[in-house]
Amino acid sequence: MSLQVAPTGPADQDGVDTAPLALRGLTVAYGAEPVVFSVDMTVAPGAMTAIIGPNGAGKSTLLKASLGIVTPLAGQITYWGDGLARNRNRVAYVPQRASVDWDFPTQVLDVVLMGLYAELGLLRRVRPQHIARAMACLTRVGMQDFADRQIGQLSGGQQQRVFLARALAQHADLFLLDEPFAGVDAATEEAIITVLKSLKDEGKTVVAVHHDLSTVDTYFDNVFLINRRRLGEGPVSEAFTPDALQAAYGGRLSDGLIAAQTG
Amino acid sequence: MLDALTFQLGYNAALVTLGATMLGFAAGAVGAFLYLRKRALVSDAISHATLPGLVLAFIGMVALGGDGRALGGLLLGSAGSALVGLWVTNWLTRTTRLSEDAAIGAVLSVFFGFGIVLLTVVQNMSAGRQAGLEGFLLGSTAGMLRSDAILIAVGSLVVLLATLYMRRPLLITAFDPGYAAVRGINTHRFDMALMVLVLGITVVGLKVVGLILIVAMLIIPPVAARFWSENAVKVVGLSALFGGLSGYIGAAASATAPALPTGPIIVLTSFALFVLSLLLAPGRGLLAMALRHRRLQKQVHIRQGLLALARNQAIYEGFTRRLLRRAGMMQADGVPTLEGRKEASQLLHDEALWQELRRSQTLSELAIRDDGLTRIAEVLTADQIAALDAQLGPKAVS
Numbered sequence: 001m002s003l004q005v006a007p008t009g010p011a012d013q014d015g016v017d018t019a020p021l022a023l024r025g026l027t028v029a030y031g032a033e034p035v036v037f038s039v040d041m042t043v044a045p046g047a048m049t050a051i052i053g054p055n056g057a058g059k060s061t062l063l064k065a066s067l068g069i070v071t072p073l074a075g076q077i078t079y080w081g082d083g084l085a086r087n088r089n090r091v092a093y094v095p096q097r098a099s100v101d102w103d104f105p106t107q108v109l110d111v112v113l114m115g116l117y118a119e120l121g122l123l124r125r126v127r128p129q130h131i132a133r134a135m136a137c138l139t140r141v142g143m144q145d146f147a148d149r150q151i152g153q154l155s156g157g158q159q160q161r162v163f164l165a166r167a168l169a170q171h172a173d174l175f176l177l178d179e180p181f182a183g184v185d186a187a188t189e190e191a192i193i194t195v196l197k198s199l200k201d202e203g204k205t206v207v208a209v210h211h212d213l214s215t216v217d218t219y220f221d222n223v224f225l226i227n228r229r230r231l232g233e234g235p236v237s238e239a240f241t242p243d244a245l246q247a248a249y250g251g252r253l254s255d256g257l258i259a260a261q262t263g
Numbered sequence: 264m265l266d267a268l269t270f271q272l273g274y275n276a277a278l279v280t281l282g283a284t285m286l287g288f289a290a291g292a293v294g295a296f297l298y299l300r301k302r303a304l305v306s307d308a309i310s311h312a313t314l315p316g317l318v319l320a321f322i323g324m325v326a327l328g329g330d331g332r333a334l335g336g337l338l339l340g341s342a343g344s345a346l347v348g349l350w351v352t353n354w355l356t357r358t359t360r361l362s363e364d365a366a367i368g369a370v371l372s373v374f375f376g377f378g379i380v381l382l383t384v385v386q387n388m389s390a391g392r393q394a395g396l397e398g399f400l401l402g403s404t405a406g407m408l409r410s411d412a413i414l415i416a417v418g419s420l421v422v423l424l425a426t427l428y429m430r431r432p433l434l435i436t437a438f439d440p441g442y443a444a445v446r447g448i449n450t451h452r453f454d455m456a457l458m459v460l461v462l463g464i465t466v467v468g469l470k471v472v473g474l475i476l477i478v479a480m481l482i483i484p485p486v487a488a489r490f491w492s493e494n495a496v497k498v499v500g501l502s503a504l505f506g507g508l509s510g511y512i513g514a515a516a517s518a519t520a521p522a523l524p525t526g527p528i529i530v531l532t533s534f535a536l537f538v539l540s541l542l543l544a545p546g547r548g549l550l551a552m553a554l555r556h557r558r559l560q561k562q563v564h565i566r567q568g569l570l571a572l573a574r575n576q577a578i579y580e581g582f583t584r585r586l587l588r589r590a591g592m593m594q595a596d597g598v599p600t601l602e603g604r605k606e607a608s609q610l611l612h613d614e615a616l617w618q619e620l621r622r623s624q625t626l627s628e629l630a631i632r633d634d635g636l637t638r639i640a641e642v643l644t645a646d647q648i649a650a651l652d653a654q655l656g657p658k659a660v661s
Contacts (some may be wrong), residue, residue, distance in 0.1 A: 088447040150493040
């Protein structure tokens with residue numbers, strides 16, 4: 001089924017074949033109400049993009065639908081011009097922390113080794129080089145001393161870093177993160193942003209659902225504004241404007257605050 | 264009894280014991296995955312749904328002029344109706360607004376009730392009286408054929424190998440289904456596969472444990488194993504070990520006293536292992552938790568007592584005084600010893616450093632580590648402490 005709707009923005013096919021992630025007309029509904037409606041998005045390669053918008057604007061849903069965790073009603077999702085199934089190992093996902101059973105009997109190193117699932121498959125043995133790679137990823141997020149801790153014994157920020165390490169272990173080209181900075185301490189935020197920026201320097205693409213408007217311009221290159229519909233997309237300097245924010249947040253954000261955020 | 268445990272009762276009994284051990288081993292392993300996926304109760308629906316198929320298979324085999332007691336045919340029949348029960352449970356959960364526990368309750372009682380009605384009918388048939396079908400309710404190894412025991416052992420082994428083959432996707436799915444799906448794991452298919460394995464072990468175990476209690480073989484071993492480890496693979500291995508041990512002891516006991524039903528003995532054995540784990544396991548066991556609590560309490564009392572000493576305050580709590588005296592920090596008359604004085608002034612210095620750390624620009628986020636017991640030297644390097652000391656300045660010299 002395809003929905004014929006008026007485009008909400010420039011809905012051309014430009015860049016779809018090369019974009020790490022491109023959405024066309026993506027619509028997702030929980031029950032009868034669409035939470036994401038006819039959204040187009042073209043993620044720029046080798047850059048860091050923030051998905052911003054008010055609570056309940058469909059930011060996380062957009063990400064989950066892109067990854068097939070929730071099934072969209074309509075729309076086209078491509079990774080480098082192709083389906084997700086053909087690019088699974090190039091796409092790493094860092095979910096929101098809440099989605100996990102914290103009392104599960106699993107240690108930090110085991111969680112990171114899950115990132116190697118595509119290589120280990122069903123039967124291959126975990127070899128020292130796999131462990132070494134997982135440990136290197138833990139070191140990168142500053143969690144190497146916690147490898148044998150049960151996952152529930154860590155603080156929220158430490159858990160978030162472990163999930164980032166799991167994504168790193170996958171050696172992906174595109175990293176999709178759902179609110180990586182939500183409820184974490186300053187040290188973790190620092191550690192995560194350092195890693196994300198180093199990923200960008202390696203030519204990887206980073207897309208993060210983000211809620212803190214005050215850090216958008218220091219952390220990210222591009223923004224994607226959403227409030228059920230696509231309300232803006234582009235480099236921070238062009239798309240992160242008071243007008244666009246007013247459109248996305250409506251009365252929920254005072255003009256003064258917008259001015260402060262965007263300077 | 265000792266003869267039974269050491270396989271001295273003859274070839275047949277040894278084979279039966281081997282079958283039960285293998286069954287317990289496989290049930291423990293499958294059960295661990297089921298428990299980690301938090302769907303343990305589905306096994307209850309599956310096991311109760313075997314009864315109608317079991318009895319119908321008996322009726323069918325007798326009607327065709329065969330021996331109604333052939334284990335292979337009976338198990339095939341019970342697998343069939345368990346599959347129907349599993350499908351109905353899934354269908355109810357998926358297409359109606361019924362939650363899974365309600366669907367399980369409905370399927371379990373209806374299938375079991377239907378099975379009991381059929382069983383009553385069969386027992387009024389001339390061929391039915393000696394059928395011994397009621398042995399499938401609580402399990403009985405008495406009069407088990409050699410071929411039955413081999414069937415049970417081989418069936419268990421197949422289920423065990425299939426479980427181990429799928430261990431990685433099963434564990435990732437149990438831990439985080441959303442992530443598993445993103446990695447290309449078909450979580451729905453693996454959930455179904457796990458259910459089929461549970462069904463397999465249920466059917467294979469009917470003769471030994473009985474359909475009412477087979478669920479205990481799937482649930483109790485992993486719950487007991489969980490007390491011992493924070494590592495999923497170890498929980499699975501230990502659960503298999505507990506299950507195997509229970510099966511072994513249950514079958515052996517049943518071999519010495521054939522009047523005893525095998526199922527309940529196996530369940531009681533695994534329950535004993537559960538109680539031992541609950542009490543004695545390090546880490547999560549009750550005893551270890553009580554000891555940890557006690558140790559923490561002592562630490563807090565000593566710390567508070569020493570700080571009071573350092574500030575020349577009186578200590579009124581008898582427990583604190585006793586602890587301080589026993590640690591050699593305080594004399595009987597309440598005067599601190601030399602060592603107590605030294606320790607107390609160090610703690611006071613620690614407190615001052617923590618206060619300073621909260622004001623520090625670079626270190627203040629470490630203040631979350633200040634739980635009243637952690638020494639600052641565990642959090643900071645010597646250089647950082649020296650820097651804080653410098654900021655503390657003349658105040659520190661007391």
